[in-house]
Structure formats: structure tokens, C-alpha cells
Amino acid sequence: MKAKFYIGLGLQLFGLIAVGLCFISGVKNGDYGQFELAQLVIGSFAFYVGNYLKGRSLG
Incomplete structure (x- = not known):
């Protein structure tokens, strides 16, 4: 879970x-x-995937 x-x-x-x-x-x-556009899209995607994974690990 912590991973x-x-x-x-x-x-x-x-x-x-x-x-x-x-x-x-x-x-x-x-x-x-x-x-810069690719960096923005990939960065946003990584942030929201990380947010999803972090939220799933807490719940």
C-alpha cells in the first residue's frame, strides 16, 4: 500500500x-x-495519474 x-x-x-x-x-x-505542448500534456497526465494512485492507496 505504501508503495x-x-x-x-x-x-x-x-x-x-x-x-x-x-x-x-x-x-x-x-x-x-x-x-512545451507535449511537456504540458505529459506533465498534466502524470500529475493526475499520481493523484489517482495516491488517492486509491489511502482509501
Whole structure:
């Protein structure tokens, strides 16, 4: 059970960092390219999968 919690937490942190880096890159360059879009989608997906796994491990 604890492994799912920590995997979920790790995925949430990875997703949050990926989206944050995407945001910073977009602000710095003034435009979002394909790489930033992919980073945003993958980061968001990782965050929500991590949220789901973490929630399932607690309940």
C-alpha cells in the first residue's frame, strides 16, 4: 500500500515540475512550441495519474 502512495506522490511531483518548466519556458521565450505542448500534456497526465494512485492507496 505504501508503495502506491509514494509512486503517486512521485508522479505528482514529476507532473508539477514538468508543467512549471513548461510555464517558465513559455514566459521566457514568449511562445509555446510543440515541445512545451507535449511537456504540458505529459506533465498534466502524470500529475493526475499520481493523484489517482495516491488517492486509491489511502482509501
